[in-house]
Structure formats: structure tokens, C-alpha cells
Amino acid sequence: MEMTIGKRIAALRREKELKQDDLAQMLQVSPQAVSKWENDLTCPDIALLPQLAKILGVTVDELLSGKQEQQPVVTLVPEEQRKDIKDMMLRVVVDSNDGDKVRVNLPMALVQVALEMGMDMPQVSGNSAMKEIDWNQIIELVRHGAMGNLVEVESADGDIVRIFVE
Amino acid sequence: MKIVVVNPPNKDIRLTIPTGLVLNRLTAAIAPCCLQNCGVNITGKQAAAFIRELNRFRRAHPEWVLVEVQSADGEYVKVKL
Structure with missing residues (x-):
């Protein structure tokens, strides 16, 4: 089963030990909006992606594609x-x-x-x-x-x- | 020690156990007997050194997550010391 952007947001948010309310407050959106993203009912606004990625500690590319950036070589x-x-x-x-x-x-x-x-x-x-x-x-x-x-x-x-x- | 189990649609389980209760001199004394059954032979002194090192690192890195498992179905388990 492929991981959707909503599931990725939920997983990364949990990793950061943030509640939906906390994330919503940081992004100045409603907690319902965050819930809808995580349940794949809607997607976050494109203008919010850089800030969302920053809060979740990933790049926009990682957030959208789910592919982790290559670790630096030795x-x-x-x-x-x-x-x-x-x-x-x-x-x-x-x-x-x-x-x-x-x-x-x-x-x-x-x-x-x-x-x-x-x-x-x-x-x-x-x-x-x-x-x-x-x-x-x-x-x-x-x-x-x-x-x-x-x-x-x-x-x-x-x-x-x-x-x-x- | 925090153990988080997320298994949608079931309720999340979040357990907080005092780490001192799990990693202490008593468990260090019991560990060699238990590990012997798994084929690992260590002495009580070695187990104590292991636990001491674990505690030192835990205090130095409070955000240390020991294990994180995420299944393709969305199940998620995290153990944080």
C-alpha cells in the first residue's frame, strides 16, 4: 500500500510529537483543515507547503514524494x-x-x-x-x-x- | 520510557513507564539469567555496565528514539527512552 501525502503528514506530525491543533496553529489554519489533509480529503495549499515541510523537518520534495533525500556518502x-x-x-x-x-x-x-x-x-x-x-x-x-x-x-x-x- | 502504538482505526496506546523501573541494578542482576536462554552469556557486571551506558546516553540525549517501526498499513510503533 502506497503512503499518501496525508498519511505522511500525520506520521511526521506524530514524530514531532505535535497535535493537529498545534500544527494548525503554527500554519494559521483550522484544526479541521489539518484533519482533512491527514485523511486525504483535501491537500494543503501550495503556498503552505514550504512552511509545513519546515515544521515537519523535511523538504517539500520529501513531503510530496515520500522519498527521503540520499544520506551523504561516507x-x-x-x-x-x-x-x-x-x-x-x-x-x-x-x-x-x-x-x-x-x-x-x-x-x-x-x-x-x-x-x-x-x-x-x-x-x-x-x-x-x-x-x-x-x-x-x-x-x-x-x-x-x-x-x-x-x-x-x-x-x-x-x-x-x-x-x-x- | 515512552511507548507509542498507533493502529488505526483502533485507539492509540501511549505508555509512559519510568525508565528507572526498567533499567536498574535489579534488572542488571536478572538480565544475565534471562539472556542465557537466548544464547547470550554476559556477567552481571557487564549487564550493569551496559545499563549504565544506556542511562548515560539517555540523559545526554533526551530526545533519543530507540526504535521506530511503521508498517505499510499505517501501524506505527515508537519506543523512546
């Missing part, structure tokens, strides 16, 4: 600009072919501790490619300043798994 951060590994976040993004989305945000420090204990990383999807990922190598890459989209795997079923560090 960048090598110079040693003096590197963050402490304890404040870094490892994000695992799984977009299944059926339209299901899984987002797991793990602190790098926690991943490190878990690996030192000899724990296996959770199998976020049934994707066998996830089992082959060498997490120690990912930590090693991060230690050497690699940031961004470190792993991208597309299974034969069309599921996409991405791992990025920020």
Missing part, C-alpha cells in the same frame, strides 16, 4: 573535528519492499559495549545480508573518522538496509 572527518565516539549514533534503516519501515538508533558506545560482551547485533530484519555485516569493522571505520552511509545492502526481495553513523 566522509572522512579530520581528527581534530571528530566527535567522541560516546556521542555518536549508529542508525539502522530498513525499508522493506512491502512499504514497512524500521528505524533503530543505537548509541555507538552501546554497540561497542555489546560487541565487547560478545553479543550479536539484533537482527533488525529477516534479511540474511544483515548477518554478514562485520560490526567490529564498522566501529574501526568510525574510530578512523568515517561518517555517513557506511553500509547499504539491497536484498533480492527489494528490501534496503542502510547503516549510517552521525
Whole structure:
């Protein structure tokens, strides 16, 4: 099932922990108008789209198409600009072919501790490619300043798994 | 810890559980026994270190969302620590 613009607005609004009333107030429209957008009865006015996208933390293109902007490719951060590994976040993004989305945000420090204990990383999807990922190598890459989209795997079923560090 | 379950047309479920109740020394002591059944062998000290790190990060990043799952049918689950 394809996600409509209304459902996207509702999902993004919930992500931001905003109520329909809050969003309506920010955009100076009625709460009923927001409800109608989210139920796909009407669409937001074109003039409101930039402000709506800004409030929801996405671009207008992302809001309309639902396609997320590509994460930046891997960048090598110079040693003096590197963050402490304890404040870094490892994000695992799984977009299944059926339209299901899984987002797991793990602190790098926690991943490190878990690996030192000899724990296996959770199998976020049934994707066998996830089992082959060498997490120690990912930590090693991060230690050497690699940031961004470190792993991208597309299974034969069309599921996409991405791992990025920020 | 906040758990949000949105499953239209059913009512949304929003659970707020004190994180200290879930992540504490007691759970750290119990965790090794429970994890052993899943094939993970850790000591009580390691579990305590894990929980300590989890709590440190949670305090440093109050807006941290641990897991977010959205199904194609519109079901949505979020776990925020």
C-alpha cells in the first residue's frame, strides 16, 4: 500500500510529537483543515507547503514524494573535528519492499559495549545480508573518522538496509 | 520510557513507564539469567555496565528514539527512552 501525502503528514506530525491543533496553529489554519489533509480529503495549499515541510523537518520534495533525500556518502572527518565516539549514533534503516519501515538508533558506545560482551547485533530484519555485516569493522571505520552511509545492502526481495553513523 | 502504538482505526496506546523501573541494578542482576536462554552469556557486571551506558546516553540525549517501526498499513510503533 502506497503512503499518501496525508498519511505522511500525520506520521511526521506524530514524530514531532505535535497535535493537529498545534500544527494548525503554527500554519494559521483550522484544526479541521489539518484533519482533512491527514485523511486525504483535501491537500494543503501550495503556498503552505514550504512552511509545513519546515515544521515537519523535511523538504517539500520529501513531503510530496515520500522519498527521503540520499544520506551523504561516507566522509572522512579530520581528527581534530571528530566527535567522541560516546556521542555518536549508529542508525539502522530498513525499508522493506512491502512499504514497512524500521528505524533503530543505537548509541555507538552501546554497540561497542555489546560487541565487547560478545553479543550479536539484533537482527533488525529477516534479511540474511544483515548477518554478514562485520560490526567490529564498522566501529574501526568510525574510530578512523568515517561518517555517513557506511553500509547499504539491497536484498533480492527489494528490501534496503542502510547503516549510517552521525 | 515512552511507548507509542498507533493502529488505526483502533485507539492509540501511549505508555509512559519510568525508565528507572526498567533499567536498574535489579534488572542488571536478572538480565544475565534471562539472556542465557537466548544464547547470550554476559556477567552481571557487564549487564550493569551496559545499563549504565544506556542511562548515560539517555540523559545526554533526551530526545533519543530507540526504535521506530511503521508498517505499510499505517501501524506505527515508537519506543523512546
